[in-house]
Every structure is written in C-alpha cells, then in structure tokens.
Amino acid sequence: MERIPEPEIMDDEEQARAYSEADFEAPHSMFVHLFTERFGDEINGHVLDAGCGPADISVRFALACKGCTVHGVDASKPMIRLGRERVRSKGLEDRIRLYHGYLPGTAIEAEEISALIVNSLLHHLPQASQMWDIVRHYAPGTGSCALFLMDLIRPESKTQAREIVEKYSGSEPEVLKKDFYHSLCAAYRPDEVRQQLSDAGLDFLNVEVVSDRHFVVHGML
Numbered sequence: 001m002e003r004i005p006e007p008e009i010m011d012d013e014e015q016a017r018a019y020s021e022a023d024f025e026a027p028h029s030m031f032v033h034l035f036t037e038r039f040g041d042e043i044n045g046h047v048l049d050a051g052c053g054p055a056d057i058s059v060r061f062a063l064a065c066k067g068c069t070v071h072g073v074d075a076s077k078p079m080i081r082l083g084r085e086r087v088r089s090k091g092l093e094d095r096i097r098l099y100h101g102y103l104p105g106t107a108i109e110a111e112e113i114s115a116l117i118v119n120s121l122l123h124h125l126p127q128a129s130q131m132w133d134i135v136r137h138y139a140p141g142t143g144s145c146a147l148f149l150m151d152l153i154r155p156e157s158k159t160q161a162r163e164i165v166e167k168y169s170g171s172e173p174e175v176l177k178k179d180f181y182h183s184l185c186a187a188y189r190p191d192e193v194r195q196q197l198s199d200a201g202l203d204f205l206n207v208e209v210v211s212d213r214h215f216v217v218h219g220m221l
C-alpha cells in the first residue's frame, strides 16, 4: 500500500498520556538490547535521543549505559512534561535532560555527542530527508558517534496493518490502537530507507530488519 502520512507532532494531551502509559516493554527493551549488541554499553559522554516522547527510551538507555548523559528533545510540550515526570520518578534528573524543541535546530547542552538514538521519529516527519538532516546536524562526522535508529515497517496492506495492531496492542486503549495503525500506514519500507540514505550520502549505514514490524539503521558517523 501507499504511505499515508500522519501528523508530525504528538501534542494532544490525551494522545500523549495514552502513549506514555502504553506498555512498550517489548519494543523498547529490544531497542536498548540491539543497541548494546552492536555498540556495547560503555557509551560515555553525551547521547541525543531525538524525538524522545515521554522519555521511556531515554530512561532505559541511561540505565543500561551508565557512563552517559542523555539529552532528549521533543517538539511536543505534553510529551516533555510526561518525560520529566518519568525521569524524576526514576531519580535520573542528573543524567537525563529533556528539552522542548523542534529538530533539527534545537540546541542541547553538549559540544559533541557519542551516540544518536532515534525511535519512531522518521515516520512522523513531513519529509524523510529531514531525518537525515537531523543526523548530519548533530553527529560530529568524525566516525566517533554511534547512530542507532529504529522504526516501523509499513505493512503490505491495510488488512495486514490491522492484524499487526490486534496482535501487538489488542488490549490497549482505542486511542493507542488508532495511533499504532496510523503509524504503520505512515512508516517506510526498508528499500525506501536505503534509497533515502543513498540520496543523503549516508549509504554506508546499515539497514536491518529486526522483527516482523521493525527495521534499524546503524553505523558510526
């Protein structure tokens, strides 16, 4: 099926709360596991979590890689507020800083980052090239920054998208199931991502399918 874009910023209060309360244990622990499998857990210095939402990945990452400070940026005020609550509840205020801001363009309190992590942002952006502009903007370009991006794979059909929603979030609130469906329909396919990387001059990065609904892009920048 053709891609159906969805709104870029998740700034509706109810939507942000439902997203923050959703059970992302399986995909988010997989995210951190796949990162450490590729890059280890001895990441020091500063890490940017681009489009951090309510900071669930920022928190998991900070707990897994104890030597780093995570900077999470999101353009949604409710997401950042919920993220700050989560960070406070985990006692991680000294290791996670959250910023309300649009990417690229938001300044973070770090001269150079040693990792750029991105989960489920690409399919929200109005132009895919914006994702690769973000990567080029924040990564130092000296081969010292680990890039790890994970996103959904657009299914072959709307029927298949509905089946995936039922299989993985059948018992979640309706608002969340709708969001998941729209995200699947807005997502890219791995061959499209390879083309985006080639257009952006980043085709040395690896694209890997890691589940029936996720791919990752990784490499050093």
Ligand SMILES: C[S@@+](CC[C@H](N)C(=O)[O-])C[C@H]1O[C@@H](n2cnc3c(N)ncnc32)[C@H](O)[C@@H]1O
Pocket (backbone or CB within 6 Å): 008, 009, 010, 011, 050, 051, 052, 053, 054, 055, 056, 057, 073, 074, 075, 076, 079, 101, 102, 103, 104, 118, 119, 120, 121, 124, 125
């Ligand atoms: C599906 S959520 C993913 C949140 C988080 N990464 C996670 O995995 O839980 C996508 C997030 O990207 C944010 N977003 C979209 N476009 C953005 C942009 N240009 N700059 C900053 N945040 C953006 C949205 O507001 C939303 O919170």
